[in-house]
Amino acid sequence: MAPRKQTGDDHARALSFEVRRVQVPFLDAASPAVVVLRRAVLIRTVPERSEAGPGAISTKGRILTVQTPTGRQGVIKRYRDKLPEIPGWAISTLGEGDTPLIEAPRISARIGARLYLKFEGMNPTASFKDRGMTVALSRAVADGNTAVICASTGNTAAAASAYAARAGLTCFVVVPAGKIALGKAVQVLAHGAKIVQIDGNFDAALKLCQRAERDLGTVALVNSVNPDRIEGQKTAAFEVAETLGRPPDALALPVGNAGNITAYWKGFKEWREAGHADSAPRMLGFQAEGASPLVAGHDFENPETVASAIRIGAPASKKGALGAVSESGGLIESVTDEEILEAQGLLASSEGVFCEPASAAGVAGLLKLAKEGRAPEGVVVAVLTGHGLKDPDVILNRTRLPEPIPATFDALVETMQRVEPEAR
Ligand SMILES: Cc1ncc(COP(=O)(O)O)c(C=O)c1O
Ligand SMILES: N[C@@H](CCOP(=O)(O)O)C(=O)O
Numbered sequence: 001m002a003p004r005k006q007t008g009d010d011h012a013r014a015l016s017f018e019v020r021r022v023q024v025p026f027l028d029a030a031s032p033a034v035v036v037l038r039r040a041v042l043i044r045t046v047p048e049r050s051e052a053g054p055g056a057i058s059t060k061g062r063i064l065t066v067q068t069p070t071g072r073q074g075v076i077k078r079y080r081d082k083l084p085e086i087p088g089w090a091i092s093t094l095g096e097g098d099t100p101l102i103e104a105p106r107i108s109a110r111i112g113a114r115l116y117l118k119f120e121g122m123n124p125t126a127s128f129k130d131r132g133m134t135v136a137l138s139r140a141v142a143d144g145n146t147a148v149i150c151a152s153t154g155n156t157a158a159a160a161s162a163y164a165a166r167a168g169l170t171c172f173v174v175v176p177a178g179k180i181a182l183g184k185a186v187q188v189l190a191h192g193a194k195i196v197q198i199d200g201n202f203d204a205a206l207k208l209c210q211r212a213e214r215d216l217g218t219v220a221l222v223n224s225v226n227p228d229r230i231e232g233q234k235t236a237a238f239e240v241a242e243t244l245g246r247p248p249d250a251l252a253l254p255v256g257n258a259g260n261i262t263a264y265w266k267g268f269k270e271w272r273e274a275g276h277a278d279s280a281p282r283m284l285g286f287q288a289e290g291a292s293p294l295v296a297g298h299d300f301e302n303p304e305t306v307a308s309a310i311r312i313g314a315p316a317s318k319k320g321a322l323g324a325v326s327e328s329g330g331l332i333e334s335v336t337d338e339e340i341l342e343a344q345g346l347l348a349s350s351e352g353v354f355c356e357p358a359s360a361a362g363v364a365g366l367l368k369l370a371k372e373g374r375a376p377e378g379v380v381v382a383v384l385t386g387h388g389l390k391d392p393d394v395i396l397n398r399t400r401l402p403e404p405i406p407a408t409f410d411a412l413v414e415t416m417q418r419v420e421p422e423a424r
Contacts, residue, residue, distance in 0.1 A: 072098045075131050075235040076138060082238065082270065083135060083231050090142035092167035093134050094124035097235055101243045101381070106350040107363060111370045113380045116248070117347070117363075118240055121355055121387030125187060128260060128385045129159035131236060132229030136222040137163040145220045146170060149212050151205035152223075153256070153309050154184030155386055160222050161191035172212075172219070174198060174205040181308055181356070181391035201303065203314045206257075224259025225316045233260055237267025240381055241277055248281045249378030254361035254385055255285040255294060255321055255332065256310035262320025264383070265328060282376060283330035285321060286365035288358070292334040294321055306337040306394060309358035309386060335364040341394070343367060347384070354388030 074093030076086060099122040108115040120128035137160070140148055147170040150160045157173035157180070164171035173188055177197035188195050198205055206223060213221040224230060241247045247268055255261050261283060268280040287295055291303030291311050300313035315321065325332050335343075340357050343364035348354045362382040369375045388395070405411040 074134055075232055076134055079235050079238060082274075083235075084139070084228065086135070086138045086142055090138050091134075092137045092141060092163050094130065094162065094166060096123050096130035096134050097239065099123060099236075099239070101240065102351070102353060104347075104351045104353075104382075107346065107367075111366050111375045111380070113250075113366075113375055113377055115363075115366070116244070116379070116381045117351065117353055118236065118381050118383045119353060119355070120236065120383060120385050121359070121390075125155075125159045125162045126183075126387035126390060127155040127159060128233060128236060128383070129155045130163070132224065132232035132259070132263070133159040133163040133222065135232035136160075136220070136226050136228040137167050137169065139228045140169060140220040140222070141167050143220070145218075147172065147219045148222045149174065149209050149219045150222045151175070151202060151209045152180065152184075153202050153311055154180035154390070155309055156223060157193070157195070158184045158187035158191075158390075161188045161193035164193065165191045170194070172196060174209055176201050176205060176311075179308060179311070182393055183390035202257075202312050203299075203303075206316065223316070224257055224263075230259060230263045230266060230317075230320075233263035234267030234270065236383070237264045238271060241268070241271050244379060244381075247271065247277050247279055248381040250282040250284055250330070250376035250380045251383065252284040252286065252362035252366050252376075252380065253383040254307070254310050254358050255287050256291075256312040256315065256358065258285075258294065258315035258317035258321035260383070260385065261285045261324050262317045265320070265324035268328075280328060281330075281381070283324045283328040284362070284365060284369075284376065285325060285330070285332040286361040287332065287334050288340060288361060289334040289336045294318060294332050295334045305340075307340050307356075307358035307361060308391070309356060310361065333365060333368075335361055335368055339364040339368060341398070344388070344394075348388065353384060355384040356386040356388050356391045357394050359383075359385040359388075 072095040074095050075097040076083060076091050076093060078097060100119050102117045102119055104115040104117050123130040137148065148160060148164055149172040150156050151174045157175060160173060161171050171193040173193050174196045177199055209221055209223065212219055251264060253261060265283055271277055272280050288305035288307045288310055290305040291300055291313060293299045293313055294315060303311050303313035305311050321332065340360050344355060344357050344360035347360055347363060366375060366382060405415055
């Protein structure tokens with residue numbers, strides 16, 4: 001029998017690419033066009049089934065799948081059987097999830113446990129919010145919404161803006177005036193969301209947005225009080241358990257509005273209930289001292305911390321967080337701003353991982369527990385929730401670039417020797 005002619009799909013398979021159909025709205029259904037993908041793999045475009053009938057190209061122009069060598073297909077497709085049903089045409093993804101779990105040998109030595117860092121700064125908008133936002137925005141599209149709204153200390157706003165742009169929806173973000181980190185504000189502006197600054201804190205902004213959803217009825221709220229956000233964010237727990245081959249003994253993370261600790265615990269419980277594991281980690285949540293309502297047992301009217309992302313005085317998912325801690329035999333404690341910045345510096349300088357201040361609260365908490373002889377044992381994961389580049393001011397406030405030197409070799413050597421006398 002004559003050998004079958006090789007197709008683009010065969011080439012893709014040979015290179016271990018996932019073969020998926022790509023729909024390109026600007027191409028005619030009959031076009032024999034090819035799409036050039038990253039790493040020079042060619043895949044034919046084929047019409048995808050749409051509501052308009054089999055073989056027709058969707059006129060909605062929404063289906064833009066993400067193509068990568070492996071994984072990174074987005075959490076909705078990756079964990080389809082563990083997430084709420086969303087029709088394919090409504091999925092708005094940027095290839096979120098599948099973030100690295102990085103071993104941290106130097107901090108492990110200080111803590112006395114084997115520490116891994118789940119670096120959520122590697123998501124498309126550089127924070128864990130993308131996992132939940134893909135589900136919330138896709139659902140908003142499926143439900144026929146044309147606008148979304150959120151309150152934010154910055155990261156939710158950045159993620160909502162990006163996923164709304166992707167989905168073609170209008171996005172309103174309500175933020176405390178002058179209080180969100182520079183990188184996050186820039187993201188919102190770049191994605192073209194409507195930014196509303198209020199003379200009030202995050203908690204006031206969230207109340208306003210909840211009322212907007214309730215009273216206006218035309219705009220979907222995409223904060224973590226929306227259960228779709230929690231569903232998406234729980235996928236990080238699945239990834240941790242899959243990568244390690246089992247759930248860790250403990251998981252440390254920062255706590256602000258408390259959606260993420262709620263989501264991780266839901267994920268680990270579902271993983272165990274599905275029979276993939278027979279254990280679940282102790283959940284160790286850490287709040288910034290000046291914004292630690294769950295530790296103090298009462299809301300904070302004026303929360304204050306250098307970690308602007310977790311400057312929250314009345315966490316919406318208080319019940320979920322306290323449930324996670326008590327059911328898992330974990331704890332929720334506070335760390336000072338100094339401890340947070342020290343942990344941020346240590347992560348960047350000794351492990352090479354640059355996260356934003358709030359993201360370092362989990363590691364700050366582990367270091368504090370170790371100093372007090374209470375560190376968890378075994379395999380421990382610290383979730384680094386967002387990338388350090390989001391908040392450049394925190395670093396620039398502590399250090400600055402040196403004065404320029406003459407552009408000569410002598411000046412270079414002299415400068416190097418001043419820094420490191422051994423340098424030649
Ligand atoms: C970078 C970062 N880390 C941690 C948190 C806390 O997450 P959660 O509000 O889900 O507790 C947030 C947002 O609140 C955040 O933006
Ligand atoms: N840190 C958050 C606060 C809002 O949290 P959410 O998860 O309830 O949307 C932010 O980035 O705005």
